[in-house]
Amino acid sequence: MKVINNFVLTNYNSYRINAICSKAWFPDNEFELMDVFKRNKKPIILGNGNNIILSKNYYDEEFIVFNGNYNNVNVQENLIVAESGATLLHLSEVALFYNLSGLELFYDIPSSVGGAVVMNAGTKEKEIKDILIKVRYLDLVDMQFKEILKDEIQFEYRNSFFQKNTDKVVIKAWFELQQGDHKVIKSKMEETKRIRWEKQPREYPNCGSVFKRPPGRFVGPMLDELNMKGFAVGGAKISEKHSGFIVNFNNATGNDILAVISEAQRRVKERFNVDLEVEQRVI
Numbered sequence: 063m064k065v066i067n068n069f070v071l072t073n074y075n076s077y078r079i080n081a082i083c084s085k086a087w088f089p090d091n092e093f094e095l096m097d098v099f100k101r102n103k104k105p106i107i108l109g110n111g112n113n114i115i116l117s118k119n120y121y122d123e124e125f126i127v128f129n130g131n132y133n134n135v136n137v138q139e140n141l142i143v144a145e146s147g148a149t150l151l152h153l154s155e156v157a158l159f160y161n162l163s164g165l166e167l168f169y170d171i172p173s174s175v176g177g178a179v180v181m182n183a184g185t186k187e188k189e190i191k192d193i194l195i196k197v198r199y200l201d202l203v204d205m206q207f208k209e210i211l212k213d214e215i216q217f218e219y220r221n222s223f224f225q226k227n228t229d230k231v232v233i234k235a236w237f238e239l240q241q242g243d244h245k246v247i248k249s250k251m252e253e254t255k256r257i258r259w260e261k262q263p264r265e266y267p268n269c270g271s272v273f274k275r276p277p278g279r280f281v282g283p284m285l286d287e288l289n290m291k292g293f294a295v296g297g298a299k300i301s302e303k304h305s306g307f308i309v310n311f312n313n314a315t316g317n318d319i320l321a322v323i324s325e326a327q328r329r330v331k332e333r334f335n336v337d338l339e340v341e342q343r344v345i
């Protein structure tokens with residue numbers, strides 16, 4: 063297992079915030095993962111870092127990283143079994159290779175399999191729960207490997223049993239897809255990506271939508287009405303292209319991002335009496 067002291071996290075979070083942790087572990091299998099937990103009190107788990115805000119410059123805590131490791135993917139007829147570190151991009155490409163349909167909308171969501179299950183990643187059309195069968199996880203309470211069926215995972219919009227129970231670590235997931243036509247699957251993947259890149263500020267580091275969609279409302283239009291496009295603190299600002307995103311335009315710190323968030327929440331509450339809930343995980 064790769065282990066790195068004083069590990070630089072900049073390329074491991076998509077906001078590209080500069081931060082260092084005292085040690086990073088990159089387990090290659092579930093037994094190595096368990097071993098790290100036996101040696102450490104409470105390491106921080108990182109998937110692909112596409113939905114996190116690093117609030118500190120230096121972490122005394124150690125990190126367990128699923129990014130480029132623990133990423134095997136197996137296809138059994140129309141089932142795809144993937145380890146936590148596999149990306150949704152890779153999963154979608156494997157599905158395409160086997161002419162399996164169901165992952166097209168996830169092709170462009172930057173995510174590890176573990177992160178996608180924890181966050182119930184998705185779009186308004188489809189969430190990860192819609193193709194998931196079951197999950198294997200390490201229960202840190204009794205240090206046992208367990209399996210849980212989709213219906214027991216208490217999925218909600220961008221929420222799950224795993225998000226509420228941080229002592230359970232996702233290690234593997236089973237997805238059910240359908241046989242489809244190669245050309246149709248491919249064009250749906252490409253079209254999804256094209257539309258998303260048109261709308262999203264991909265030219266700057268970001269972590270996707272900052273806030274959850276409040277019932278009956280859309281975050282972007284509320285912030286637009288408040289003239290908050292381009293509102294900046296330090297190196298972080300609300301994107302001019304898509305107000306639901308905060309971008310790092312100039313060496314932002316986690317605290318710059320958090321300050322932009324607080325101000326947006328304050329103004330939205332004052333004008334619309336709506337409480338904006340942050341989707342991204344603050345570490």
Ligand SMILES: Cc1cc2nc3c(=O)[nH]c(=O)nc-3n(C[C@H](O)[C@H](O)[C@H](O)COP(=O)(O)OP(=O)(O)OC[C@H]3O[C@@H](n4cnc5c(N)ncnc54)[C@H](O)[C@@H]3O)c2cc1C
Binds near residue numbers: 109112181183262
């Ligand atoms: C450009 C862009 C577009 C995006 N578009 C979308 C979108 O359309 N829909 C959407 O839902 N999201 C979107 N996101 C957000 C992000 O892609 C998802 O939330 C994604 O699922 C996060 O996965 P990750 O592996 O990066 O998780 P991370 O950011 O690494 O972690 C997220 C949380 O999960 C925990 N975690 C990670 N892996 C595990 C594990 N194996 N076991 C237990 N806990 C774990 C972490 O501790 C953390 O709390 C977007 C992000 C970007 C940058």
